[in-house]
Amino acid sequence: MNAIPGRNEPCWCGSGRKYKACHMQTDNRIALAAAQGHEVPTRAMLKTPAQLEGIRRSAKVNVAVLDEIARVIRPGMTTGEIDRIVRRMTEEMGGVPAPLGYKGYPYSVCTSVNDQVCHGFPLDSVVLKEGDIVNVDCSTILDGYYSDSSRMFIIGETTPEKQRLVEVARECVEKGLAQVKPWGFLGDMAQAVNDHAKANGCSVVEEIGGHGVGLEFHEDPWVGYTGRAGTGMLMVPGMVFTIEPMINLGTADVCTHIENEWEIYTEDGQPSAQWELMVLVTEDGYEVLSW
Numbered sequence: 114m115n116a117i118p119g120r121n122e123p124c125w126c127g128s129g130r131k132y133k134a135c136h137m138q139t140d141n142r143i144a145l146a147a148a149q150g151h152e153v154p155t156r157a158m159l160k161t162p163a164q165l166e167g168i169r170r171s172a173k174v175n176v177a178v179l180d181e182i183a184r185v186i187r188p189g190m191t192t193g194e195i196d197r198i199v200r201r202m203t204e205e206m207g208g209v210p211a212p213l214g215y216k217g218y219p220y221s222v223c224t225s226v227n228d229q230v231c232h233g234f235p236l237d238s239v240v241l242k243e244g245d246i247v248n249v250d251c252s253t254i255l256d257g258y259y260s261d262s263s264r265m266f267i268i269g270e271t272t273p274e275k276q277r278l279v280e281v282a283r284e285c286v287e288k289g290l291a292q293v294k295p296w297g298f299l300g301d302m303a304q305a306v307n308d309h310a311k312a313n314g315c316s317v318v319e320e321i322g323g324h325g326v327g328l329e330f331h332e333d334p335w336v337g338y339t340g341r342a343g344t345g346m347l348m349v350p351g352m353v354f355t356i357e358p359m360i361n362l363g364t365a366d367v368c369t370h371i372e373n374e375w376e377i378y379t380e381d382g383q384p385s386a387q388w389e390l391m392v393l394v395t396e397d398g399y400e401v402l403s404w
């Protein structure tokens with residue numbers, strides 16, 4: 114399955130080009146890094162041009178749904194309403210909400226309010242009120258291709274502390290993104306995220322991270338945000354993964370809802386913020402696929 118084509122044979126990626134003019138150099142560079150002891154992506158992690166087309170189309174729906182939430186979210190709205198809007202709009206655009214039924218998850222979206230870190234249940238009993246900060250995390254399947262991104266929303270006006278937390282969380286993603294380039298390491302991205310959080314007195318959740326995405330909801334590699342530069346998996350053109358650090362105002366410790374075993378909260382009850390984008394490593398840097 115992972116056979117190496119001859120130089121003049123068609124490339125394994127299906128581009129139609131000769132191997133020597135397509136993935137040959139990339140494969141050689143990966144092999145060299147592996148020989149030097151680095152963690153490297155498998156071929157399955159390098160999306161082909163045809164797969165990327167599908168993922169981009171899925172991402173368009175993903176972004177449109179988040180744009181719609183941005184338009185309608187307001188004080189007094191319940192997160193249950195957000196769930197229905199996400200489901201209806203995703204389906205109208207020909208997609209399926211990826212969370213629905215995923216490992217038994219019962220809703221179409223995750224809505225995490227204030228001290229909820231992630232996987233918050235969208236419920237008719239959760240009314241968004243002035244000053245709340247909420248993460249809306251949308252994941253979409255279109256024609257079998259997955260996309261995943263999330264944004265923070267501030268309901269009305271909030272405290273300067275929570276406002277700053279939301280900004281810092283966004284800046285963390287931007288700092289991490291700036292490190293995404295071929296032949297760097299996932300740890301370069303992680304350290305940029307972690308350094309920025311620390312410099313602003315915030316902490317980064319260690320045990321929950323991002324992931325490869327595209328052909329499945331959660332693919333390898335697992336993507337953490339507390340690693341060191343120069344460590345972790347080599348970034349190679351064609352890799353698609355999420356940058357989605359969870360940034361806490363207080364300590365990094367989190368706990369899980371005892372009954373539903375889904376919703377994650379900060380241990381100290383202080384607020385948490387998260388933005389999530391899906392990024393493709395390109396030949397000369399990156400392409401943001403959804404945000």
Ligand code: MF3
Nearest residue numbers: 212215218223232250252261
């Ligand atoms: N969207 C989340 C992520 O960013 C995953 C949620 S899992 C679900 O990876 F089942 F709760 F949807």
Ligand code: CO
Nearest residue numbers: 261323355357
């Ligand atoms: Co994700």
